[in-house]
Amino acid sequence: MRWAARSSRAIGAVFALACGPLFTLACGVLGSDEDVDLDHLVQIPRGFPPMEVPDHNPTTPEGVALGRQLYYDQRLSNGGARACADCHLQERAFSNPAASGVLAHVNLAWSRYFLWDGSEEGTLEDVMRFEVEEFFQTDVERLREPDLEEMFQAAFGTPEITTERAALALAQFQRTLVSGNSPYDRYMQGDRSALSASEVRGMKLFYSERAECFHCHATALFTDNLFHNIGLDAEVDGTGRGAVTGRRIDDGAYKTPTLRNVAVSGPYMHDDRFATLEEVVDFYSEGIVDSPTIDPLIVDPRGGGAQLSRAEREDLVAFLRALTDEGFLNEPAFGPP
Numbered sequence: 459m460r461w462a463a464r465s466s467r468a469i470g471a472v473f474a475l476a477c478g479p480l481f482t483l484a485c486g487v488l489g490s491d492e493d494v495d496l497d498h499l500v501q502i503p504r505g506f507p508p509m510e511v512p513d514h515n516p517t518t519p520e521g522v523a524l525g526r527q528l529y530y531d532q533r534l535s536n537g538g539a540r541a542c543a544d545c546h547l548q549e550r551a552f553s554n555p556a557a558s559g560v561l562a563h564v565n566l567a568w569s570r571y572f573l574w575d576g577s578e579e580g581t582l583e584d585v586m587r588f589e590v591e592e593f594f595q596t597d598v599e600r601l602r603e604p605d606l607e608e609m610f611q612a613a614f615g616t617p618e619i620t621t622e623r624a625a626l627a628l629a630q631f632q633r634t635l636v637s638g639n640s641p642y643d644r645y646m647q648g649d650r651s652a653l654s655a656s657e658v659r660g661m662k663l664f665y666s667e668r669a670e671c672f673h674c675h676a677t678a679l680f681t682d683n684l685f686h687n688i689g690l691d692a693e694v695d696g697t698g699r700g701a702v703t704g705r706r707i708d709d710g711a712y713k714t715p716t717l718r719n720v721a722v723s724g725p726y727m728h729d730d731r732f733a734t735l736e737e738v739v740d741f742y743s744e745g746i747v748d749s750p751t752i753d754p755l756i757v758d759p760r761g762g763g764a765q766l767s768r769a770e771r772e773d774l775v776a777f778l779r780a781l782t783d784e785g786f787l788n789e790p791a792f793g794p795p
């Protein structure tokens with residue numbers, strides 16, 4: 459809304475100007491040390507790695523507006539019965555408590571593997587092409603309506619509607635779904651009142667060798683964007699990443715989900731087996747099951763896990779809850795157009 463409400467020529471001018479001296483989306487890679495704020499188009503939070511943007515699909519206000527429209531538009535699905543946003547709910551960090559195994563859409567611009575088993579690989583453009591062409595089997599005839607033609611024209615210069623263009627626009631919208639303003643971030647930026655004593659204790663545990671959480675839920679993204687078998691099951695033959703790569707060593711391994719906004723993105727794990735964060739932390743504490751491909755970073759798999767005290771488990775859960783970015787969950791520009 460915020461972008462649409464202003465004249466796109468004015469935003470275009472701001473965008474073109476910014477393309478000179480600053481790193482910008484249109485020019486390649488966004489800087490990581492500074493907050494880059496192109497009229498709220500995309501902000502890279504402090505401490506995040508640079509965001510890579512393919513030269514052939516620069517992020518523009520018109521492209522983002524089209525991507526957002528398509529994300530919320532049931533005409534995109536072949537039968538016309540569903541939109542991306544029917545399963546991916548903003549207030550749940552674009553996850554869904556009711557549909558099974560839905561992955562959140564949080565900072566996916568930094569991912570190179572998509573889906574729990576990483577079977578889609580590449581850029582956001584690549585995974586969006588899969589979503590449009592294979593998952594939704596979009597019928598472009600359904601999209602050939604005046605309102606959308608106008609938006610495709612604005613985004614790409616001609617009214618031509620193709621699944622490729624739909625994928626490009628969805629990727630642009632997805633690139634704006636950046637979350638990095640939780641109480642934890644405010645604490646890291648110097649606001650010592652942003653976290654409670656319990657949350658600080660939980661944070662220290664998270665980054666300790668005792669719990670080892672930070673190795674995989676790594677960097678400011680809270681994910682290494684790789685695959686691990688964390689010890690959910692004893693029997694892992696041919697499951698998870700292993701089913702994609704055919705390598706035994708990958709059996710039972712799944713994509714590390716970001717922990718940003720994890721308090722609202724349950725149920726948890728690829729098969730939704732845990733309903734609450736308390737259950738997840740209990741699992742890492744004493745529910746680990748050993749198997750041949752279990753990740754070496756999992757603490758004491760033979761003994762069932764990290765063996766945290768009740769108070770430690772409460773602190774850890776409190777810290778995970780402090781990764782919720784209310785601004786992200788309520789940002790009008792990410793909601794229905």
Ligand code: HEC
Nearest residue numbers: 540541542545558559560561571572573574575585589594
């Ligand atoms: C019927 C519910 C449903 C709909 C509709 C839906 N998704 Fe998903 N989405 C899922 C589920 C479930 C997963 C996880 C599937 C898996 O990993 O095997 C997922 C995963 C994803 C991922 C991967 C995220 C990651 O972290 O790897 C992306 C990207 C995505 N969806 C985009 C979209 C887009 C774009 C649309 C609309 C074109 C869409 N989805 C429509 C249920 C849905």
Ligand code: HEC
Nearest residue numbers: 669670671674686712713714715726727728738742753755
């Ligand atoms: C060896 C890497 C690794 C370590 C260490 C690790 N995790 Fe995870 N975590 C993962 C992976 C991979 C998944 C998804 C597993 C699956 O679904 O099969 C996951 C899932 C989760 C989830 C569920 C997220 C969701 O959206 O479903 C939470 C919460 C979580 N981990 C918290 C923690 C905490 C807290 C610790 C420290 C006690 C920790 N993790 C240690 C890799 C790791």
